[in-house]
Amino acid sequence: MRLTTVRSLLTGLAVGLIVLSLGGLALADPPPAPKVSTFAPAEDLENQVAEYIERLEKSVKSEEEYKDSESKLAKDANTLIVISLALGLHDKDNKYKAAAPAMMKAAQELVGVKDFDSAEKGVAAVKAAAASKAGGADKLQWKKAYSLGMLMKKVPLISTKLKRYVKGKRFKSKAEDTAGFTAVLAVIGQASLVDTHEVKNPDDMEKWYKFCAEMRDSAAAINAAIRAGDKDAADDAMKKLAENCDTCHEVFHPEEDK
Numbered sequence: 001m002r003l004t005t006v007r008s009l010l011t012g013l014a015v016g017l018i019v020l021s022l023g024g025l026a027l028a029d030p031p032p033a034p035k036v037s038t039f040a041p042a043e044d045l046e047n048q049v050a051e052y053i054e055r056l057e058k059s060v061k062s063e064e065e066y067k068d069s070e071s072k073l074a075k076d077a078n079t080l081i082v083i084s085l086a087l088g089l090h091d092k093d094n095k096y097k098a099a100a101p102a103m104m105k106a107a108q109e110l111v112g113v114k115d116f117d118s119a120e121k122g123v124a125a126v127k128a129a130a131a132s133k134a135g136g137a138d139k140l141q142w143k144k145a146y147s148l149g150m151l152m153k154k155v156p157l158i159s160t161k162l163k164r165y166v167k168g169k170r171f172k173s174k175a176e177d178t179a180g181f182t183a184v185l186a187v188i189g190q191a192s193l194v195d196t197h198e199v200k201n202p203d204d205m206e207k208w209y210k211f212c213a214e215m216r217d218s219a220a221a222i223n224a225a226i227r228a229g230d231k232d233a234a235d236d237a238m239k240k241l242a243e244n245c246d247t248c249h250e251v252f253h254p255e256e257d258k
């Protein structure tokens with residue numbers, strides 16, 4: 001074989017490999033996030049910020065209370081990170097847009113505290129951050145800033161309460177709460193999408209993206225139905241969400257499969 005032929009063969013091979021690996025990368029990249037308003041209304045998330053801060057304050061009311069609710073505090077703080085992120089990224093201006101980066105940082109620090117004094121200070125810091133106007137939200141992105149495991153432990157807690165509250169008379173009387181819960185679940189779906197460490201087999205990457213997007217979109221559909229006062233649509237969307245929990249666990253968390 002002549003040298004030039006060998007060379008062009010090698011070049012061809014190299015180009016082929018580059019194209020292949022670029023193709024692989026394009027496949028592995030997460031799909032772009034839709035506008036936050038399409039899955040989590042800003043007002044619902046704003047209400048939840050107030051809720052979460054109230055819960056955090058309760059958890060540090062006394063040392064005894066803190067000891068009893070240490071893991072609850074961490075889960076709430078961890079969830080507040082993604083709520084803040086969503087409000088910072090939100091396409092609709094909101095009460096916490098300028099505060100979001102500071103809230104995320106304070107909530108991240110609170111997740112890691114190990115004693116009552118630091119927890120008390122940490123909760124005060126979260127509250128102060130929520131009132132700040134430090135800005136910087138333009139630099140935020142959907143990327144890992146929280147513990148996925150802890151978010152996943154929060155999901156069933158929200159979902160259990162949601163199931164109880166979308167029934168009967170409560171469907172209307174608890175609408176503000178359930179709109180908040182579903183907005184948070186939708187945000188958790190979107191936030192989980194960019195943390196792919198649970199994906200052990202690269203071939204499953206597209207499934208992870210799909211299930212996370214489905215969680216976001218089913219929760220958003222329940223939210224829209226609650227806001228429209230449409231109980232039947234909410235029931236349908238609740239079924240879709242329950243299916244979504246199971247299909248994802250079948251692949252990524254088989255132990256949890258019932």
Ligand code: HEC
Binds near residue numbers: 149155192208246
């Ligand atoms: C995108 C995939 C995915 C979806 C959707 C999903 N989960 Fe999970 N879930 C996981 C993974 C992964 C874990 C394990 C996380 C860990 O242990 O770090 C988990 C863990 C859990 C656990 C165990 C938590 C614990 O205390 O150890 C429960 C309960 C749970 N999920 C309930 C739900 C419910 C309810 C839904 C639907 C509203 C849901 N999940 C949706 C992937 C998912």
